[in-house]
Amino acid sequence: MPDFAIQTENLRKSFKENEVLKGVDLAVLRGEIFALLGSNGAGKTTTVNILSTLLKPNGGTASVCGFDVVRQAGRVRGSISLTGQFSAVDGMLTGRENIVLIAKLRGVPHPKKTAERSLERFGLTQAADCRADTYSGGMARRLDIAMSLVGDPAVIFLDEPTTGLDPEARLAVWETIKELAGGGVTILLTTQYLEEAEQLADRIAILHGGKIIANGTLEELKKLFPPAKIEYIEKQPTLEEVFLAIIGGEGQRQ
Ligand SMILES: Nc1ncnc2c1ncn2[C@@H]1O[C@H](COP(=O)(O)OP(=O)(O)O)[C@@H](O)[C@H]1O
Ligand SMILES: [Mg+2]
Numbered sequence: 001m002p003d004f005a006i007q008t009e010n011l012r013k014s015f016k017e018n019e020v021l022k023g024v025d026l027a028v029l030r031g032e033i034f035a036l037l038g039s040n041g042a043g044k045t046t047t048v049n050i051l052s053t054l055l056k057p058n059g060g061t062a063s064v065c066g067f068d069v070v071r072q073a074g075r076v077r078g079s080i081s082l083t084g085q086f087s088a089v090d091g092m093l094t095g096r097e098n099i100v101l102i103a104k105l106r107g108v109p110h111p112k113k114t115a116e117r118s119l120e121r122f123g124l125t126q127a128a129d130c131r132a133d134t135y136s137g138g139m140a141r142r143l144d145i146a147m148s149l150v151g152d153p154a155v156i157f158l159d160e161p162t163t164g165l166d167p168e169a170r171l172a173v174w175e176t177i178k179e180l181a182g183g184g185v186t187i188l189l190t191t192q193y194l195e196e197a198e199q200l201a202d203r204i205a206i207l208h209g210g211k212i213i214a215n216g217t218l219e220e221l222k223k224l225f226p227p228a229k230i231e232y233i234e235k236q237p238t239l240e241e242v243f244l245a246i247i248g249g250e251g252q253r254q
Pocket of ligand 2: 044085159
């Protein structure tokens with residue numbers, strides 16, 4: 001039997017008359033990066049909030065690491081971390097202080113050592129003792145992700161991890177996410193960007209009209225939409241490629 005880190009069946013959620021989730025079925029394998037793709041207002045955050053026990057569903061079931069999100073909410077919370085759409089970083093504190101604070105809150109044995117290691121892992125050692133409100137968007141997001149990983153959660157939820165970041169910072173966050181998955185954790189990320197799902201995800205589900213309308217690997221999804229017959233193709237670089245070529249990788253990891 002496959003080893004699912006996250007499973008939902010017929011998950012439903014309404015806000016008054018607004019039926020946002022109309023029966024969502026998801027199955028995320030342990031250790032994979034799974035992208036929940038959907039446009040603004042599709043219900044991505046609602047889904048993540050239910051899975052992370054912040055919201056109660058109106059119907060259906062959901063489990064994380066084998067624990068039911070309603071009946072075993074405490075066990076679920078002990079197994080996950082959530083990086084929301086809006087940063088949890090405290091700008092008045094330094095990067096180091098932010099991580100030490102979280103480590104203490106989570107009862108991690110050696111908060112200072114933990115902070116040191118995680119600052120290094122996320123390329124933030126040099127900026128460790130600067131106030132977080134002086135960080136660039138990309139650095140702040142990396143700090144946010146570093147904080148969410150304190151305590152070694154088995155499942156990580158990243159809700160639109162790169163929305164609002166410039167292309168360089170987005171690439172740096174992508175690298176971070178790829179590294180994380182190499183370490184064996186399960187990642188469910190939400191995104192509005194096709195390219196992000198394409199770059200990062202082992203499998204992708206498209207949430208639309210309150211349901212999962214497509215689900216599979218990128219290759220499987222591509223087969224659903226056979227390309228039109230094209231006689232002659234001149235490959236144009238994407239805007240992102242052009243931008244990055246012009247600035248020449250300068251200030252990477254900023
Ligand atoms: N707490 C709430 N109260 C009422 N409506 C909400 C609430 N949260 C989300 N919604 C509505 O649910 C829909 C889906 O929202 P959301 O899950 O945030 O979408 P996404 O994250 O995909 O952009 C939207 O129409 C939004 O207005
Ligand atoms: Mg959202």
